[in-house]
Amino acid sequence: MTELIAGLFNYWVVIFLMMAGLYVVMSSRHLVKKIIGLNIFQTAVFILFISMGKVSGGSAPILADGITLYSNPLPHVLILTAIVVGVATTALGLAIAVRIYEAYDTVDEEDIAALDTDDQQRDNAVLTTKTSS
Amino acid sequence: MISAQLPAIVLLLTLLTAPVCSMMRHGDHAWKLSMAAVWLSVVAAFALMQQVSGGVTLSYEMGGWPPPWGIEVRIDELSALVVVLITLFGALVISALRESLRTVMRSHRHSLYYATFLLCMASLIGITITGDAFNVFVFLEISSLSTYALIARGRDRRALVAAFRYLIMGTIGATFILIAIGFMYMVTGTLNMADLAQRLPEHTDNRVIQASFAFFMVGIALKVAMFPLHYWLPSAYTYAPKATTAFLAATATKVALYVMIRFVFDVYGVEFSFEQMRLDLLLIPLSIAGIVIGSMTAIFQSDVKRLLAWSSIAQLGYMVLGMSLLNVNGLTASVTHMFNHAMIKAGLFLALAAMIYRVGTSQLRDLSGIGRTMPLTTAAFVILGAGLVGVPLTAGFISKWYLISGALDKGWLPLAILLIITSLMALAYIAKIVDVAYFKPVPADHQPVKDVPVSLLVPVWIFAVLTIYFGIDTDMTAGVAERVAQTLLGVAS
Numbered sequence: 001m002t003e004l005i006a007g008l009f010n011y012w013v014v015i016f017l018m019m020a021g022l023y024v025v026m027s028s029r030h031l032v033k034k035i036i037g038l039n040i041f042q043t044a045v046f047i048l049f050i051s052m053g054k055v056s057g058g059s060a061p062i063l064a065d066g067i068t069l070y071s072n073p074l075p076h077v078l079i080l081t082a083i084v085v086g087v088a089t090t091a092l093g094l095a096i097a098v099r100i101y102e103a104y105d106t107v108d109e110e111d112i113a114a115l116d117t118d119d120q121q122r123d124n125a126v127l128t129t130k131t132s133s
Numbered sequence: 134m135i136s137a138q139l140p141a142i143v144l145l146l147t148l149l150t151a152p153v154c155s156m157m158r159h160g161d162h163a164w165k166l167s168m169a170a171v172w173l174s175v176v177a178a179f180a181l182m183q184q185v186s187g188g189v190t191l192s193y194e195m196g197g198w199p200p201p202w203g204i205e206v207r208i209d210e211l212s213a214l215v216v217v218l219i220t221l222f223g224a225l226v227i228s229a230l231r232e233s234l235r236t237v238m239r240s241h242r243h244s245l246y247y248a249t250f251l252l253c254m255a256s257l258i259g260i261t262i263t264g265d266a267f268n269v270f271v272f273l274e275i276s277s278l279s280t281y282a283l284i285a286r287g288r289d290r291r292a293l294v295a296a297f298r299y300l301i302m303g304t305i306g307a308t309f310i311l312i313a314i315g316f317m318y319m320v321t322g323t324l325n326m327a328d329l330a331q332r333l334p335e336h337t338d339n340r341v342i343q344a345s346f347a348f349f350m351v352g353i354a355l356k357v358a359m360f361p362l363h364y365w366l367p368s369a370y371t372y373a374p375k376a377t378t379a380f381l382a383a384t385a386t387k388v389a390l391y392v393m394i395r396f397v398f399d400v401y402g403v404e405f406s407f408e409q410m411r412l413d414l415l416l417i418p419l420s421i422a423g424i425v426i427g428s429m430t431a432i433f434q435s436d437v438k439r440l441l442a443w444s445s446i447a448q449l450g451y452m453v454l455g456m457s458l459l460n461v462n463g464l465t466a467s468v469t470h471m472f473n474h475a476m477i478k479a480g481l482f483l484a485l486a487a488m489i490y491r492v493g494t495s496q497l498r499d500l501s502g503i504g505r506t507m508p509l510t511t512a513a514f515v516i517l518g519a520g521l522v523g524v525p526l527t528a529g530f531i532s533k534w535y536l537i538s539g540a541l542d543k544g545w546l547p548l549a550i551l552l553i554i555t556s557l558m559a560l561a562y563i564a565k566i567v568d569v570a571y572f573k574p575v576p577a578d579h580q581p582v583k584d585v586p587v588s589l590l591v592p593v594w595i596f597a598v599l600t601i602y603f604g605i606d607t608d609m610t611a612g613v614a615e616r617v618a619q620t621l622l623g624v625a626s
Contacts, residue, residue, distance in 0.1 A: 025301060038304055045311055052319045075318075078267055082311060085274045089304050092278055096285050096297045103290035116291055123496070124435070 010051035017044035031100065031107045035093045042086045049075045049082075136180065140193040140206045140262055143177040143216060146170050148255035151248045160243025164231045167247045171224040171254065178220040182213040182609075188616060192264070200264070201325040207264030211468065211617045214610075215261045215391045218472055222383040222479045223254045225592040226376055232588045233376040233486055238286065246286065250380070253279035257388045266314045266324045266400070269392060270307065273356070277303045280385055284373040292372035299365040302355060306362075309352030316345030329400050337405050346401060346410055353396070356389035359416075359453050360423030363446045370442035371495075375486035378438065382445055383479035387471045390452055394467070397456070398621040407459060416457035421551065423450030428558035432565070438495045440562055441481055444521065447555065448474045455536050463539030464618035469611045470532035473603060477520045477529060480596025484514040487589045491582040497566065502575030504567075506582045509590060511570050513597040518563035520600040523556050528603040531611055 005012065017040055024037025053075030061073035101107050104115055135142070150170035154163040185191055185208055193206040208216075227250065234243050256275035263269055281303070285296035318324055320341050321332040336342050355362040366386075370378045397406045406412045427447030434440035448470065455467030487510045488503055489495050504511040520527035533556060540549040603610050 022305070025305070031297065034301055038301060041305070042308055045308055045315070048312065049315050052315070074324075075315075078315075081267075081271060085271065085278075088278055089274070089300065092281055093297065093300050096281070096293055096300065099285065100290075100293045100297065103293060112294055116294065119291065 010047060014044045014048045014051070017041070017047065029109045031097045031109060032094070034109075035090055035097065038093070039086065039090060042082070046079045046082060049079050136184065138193075139177055139181050139184070140191060140208055141195070143174055143181060143220070144255060144258050144262060146174045146177065147251045147258065151251040151255060154244050154251060155248035157244045160234070160247075161231070163244035163247045164227075167227055167251055168224075170251065171220060171227055174220045174254075174258070175217075175224050178213070178217045181208060182210075182217055185210050185213045186613075188620065201323050201328045204268055205264040205325060205327070206262050207327065208262050209617075209620075210613050211391065211394070211621075212261050214468070214472060214613050214617075215388060216258055218387065218475050219254060219257045219261065219384050222475055223250075223380055225595055226380040226383070226479060226483065229379075229483055229486070229589050229592045230376050232586055233490060234374070236490060246283075249279050249282050250377075253283060253380075254384075257384050260388050261391060264326050266317065266326055266329065269326075270311050270314055273310065273389075273392070274307050276385065276388070277307060277356075280381060283377045283381070284369050286377075287372040287374050289372050291368065292374075295365070295368035295372045299369045302362075302365050306352040306355030309348045309355075313345040313349035313352065316341045316348070326395070326400050330402065333400065333405065334402060337409055343410065346406070349396060350393075350412070350415075353389060353393045356386070357393060357453065358386050358446055358449055360419050360426060360446065360450060363423065363427075363449075366446060367439055367442040370445070370482075371436060371438045375489050376483060378442075379479045379482035379486060382441075382482050383475040386445070386449055387475050390449070390456075390467075390471055393453075394456060394464075394621070403459075403622060413457045413459060416453055420450045420454040420457065421548075423447065424454065424555050425551075428555050428562075431562045432558060434562075435497050436495055437485055437497055437500065437566060438482075440497075440566075441478065441485065444559065444562065445474075445478055447559070448478070448521075451532070451536060451552075455539060458539045458543060459622070460539055460542045461615065461618045461622060462535050462542055464622060465611060465614045466532050466535035466539055468614035468617055469535060469607075472610045472614075473520070473528035473532050473600075476596060476599055476603065477517050480517040480593060480600065481514065481521065483589075483596065484510050484517065484593045487585040487593060488514075490585055490589060497569055499576065500566075501569045501573035503582075504571035506575060507585070510585060510593060513593045514570070515567055516597040517600055518567065520604070522559045522563055526601060526604050528600050528610070530604055531607050535611065535614075 021037050021041025021044060024040060025034050028034050028037060053072040055069060055071045058069045058071040059067050061070045061076060097107055100112065104112050106112060147170050150166060154166055157163040157166070188210065191208040194200065195204045195206060234246060238246065253276055256272045256279065259272035260269055260276065263272065281296045281300045284299065285293055314324070317329060320336050320339055321329055323329055323332060333342065358366040370382060373381065397412065424447045427443050427450060431440045431443035431447065434443060452467045452470050455463040455470065485495060488500060488507060491507065492499055492503065520529040523529040523533040533552065537549045537552055540552060
């Protein structure tokens with residue numbers, strides 16, 4: 001039982017972070033909080049990759065004299081790329097959130113949806129007045 | 134010598150032009166540079182198609198590192214067809230983009246827009262030609278990020294919300310694909326797709342591989358906008374800038390479908406995906422639901438852009454259905470429709486962009502009588518609409534024919550009848566537009582409009598002519614698709 005928890009501790013953390021991140025994305029009304037939830041979710045995946053790259057008894061994958069066993073460097077490379085992708089996504093998401101704030105005066109998702117429905121009803125009202133005239 | 138480097142050239146032309154475009158001050162110079170880059174890529178794509186015709190697979194080592202340690206570029210007939218799709222339709226849309234952008238943003242921003250557009254094209258080409266699974270994820274994210282930026286530049290403020298929703302959903306989907314790649318690497322130790330295809334069959338009992346298959350299918354289904362993960366598509370297509378919707382409708386979802394076909398049939402294999410994991414039991418009901426719901430929702434839309442977006446969801450349902458029928462006719466239909474629908478939808482959205490350029494809105498009421506004020510554009514729209522429905526002598530007929538043959542090959546007559554009924558639904562929403570365009574009077578409070586400038590009209594008519602051409606000469610589309618289907622399914626011709 002302890003082997004199941006202690007031996008696989010990294011993977012339990014991964015599962016917890018992944019679910020926490022997805023919950024934050026789904027339940028938050030604030031756009032910036034959604035982006036933070038997305039970041040937490042992506043961090044969980046990074047931990048998953050790095051945990052699988054560790055070789056028992058291996059040292060950090062940097063060449064040095066006298067060390068014969070290294071951890072696998074490839075997951076580290078993959079995760080560096082994925083971190084950069086995550087940073088770019090966060091930057092773009094925040095830029096769009098700033099523009100939404102300038103256009104709507106709010107970053108609350110439900111208020112934005114209400115304003116959008118008003119827009120939609122205004123469009124439809126214009127249509128009906130045109131057809132009736 | 135150049136022909137040996139073609140796989141790298143077709144990617145690098147657009148990729149390297151993008152930063153150069155972003156540094157230019159005048160939108161017109163950036164447009165001319167982009168035109169040169171993309172039309173050269175079209176030439177390179179057709180040259181590649183020539184090189185792989187007949188079933189040859191090109192393998193190119195990036196940087197000279199041999200696979201499986203280096204990133205390999207693998208091009209076979211399916212990849213070459215998709216590269217031709219991306220470059221040719223992207224080039225036609227960019228030709229129309231200079232005129233169309235004038236009404237959307239100020240001219241000093243145009244260069245940045247072309248740069249983003251070129252990045253999107255380059256990354257889509259990258260997804261198609263790469264032979265490394267993680268590279269697929271990287272290029273997929275590049276294409277998604279540039280797509281979010283392209284959509285957010287729409288004039289209506291709802292474009293920002295559509296781009297934000299697509300960003301959240303798209304990133305979750307791409308991260309699911311990353312998890313799937315991680316699981317596959319964990320078990321087999323390789324990221325090269327051909328190597329994975331060889332090593333995965335011995336691990337099919339491993340629950341990690343089964344979990345990776347599940348994560349991958351959910352992630353890629355979101356990118357393909359397969360029902361029920363299609364929520365982002367209608368708003369994104371409706372509020373994006375006019376000509377951009379044409380490009381996105383033609384390429385983004387089709388390339389995601391290519392990734393789905395490549396991984397399901399090549400990497401995971403037919404036995405694992407369909408016989409062990411029973412993917413067909415999942416895909417067939419969902420794709421039928423997508424087709425029916427997409428067509429029905431399209432009939433009731435009053436905004437023509439949103440109507441065409443829901444029609445895209447229905448057509449993507451056809452493609453996924455063809456893939457899951459598991460016979461040569463079905464898969465041929467899927468690949469052929471991928472090409473034909475890209476062509477038809479891009480033409481339709483571009484014709485609609487021309488109409489909005491003059492009229493100002495895409496609401497159906499405001500477009501009444503447009504058949505008389507803009508005769509050339511509307512005539513092209515009608516030809517493309519006939520292609521969408523599947524009238525004989527147009528490209529749409531070819532793909533529908535193969536799809537119905539595939540359904541009949543399995544002995545499912547009700548499905549074949551359902552496909553014919555949904556084609557009639559497509560006829561309903563196209564007829565609705567044609568009726569308003571030709572048989573209703575022009576609204577009294579409208580400014581008089583005339584037809585659009587040549588730079589917008591010529592690409593639209595090229596799409597219309599191609600629709601008829603590929604309905605008659607099907608060597609490049611259905612011929613290639615049939616050979617691809619036979620190879621992927623492992624059936625001797």
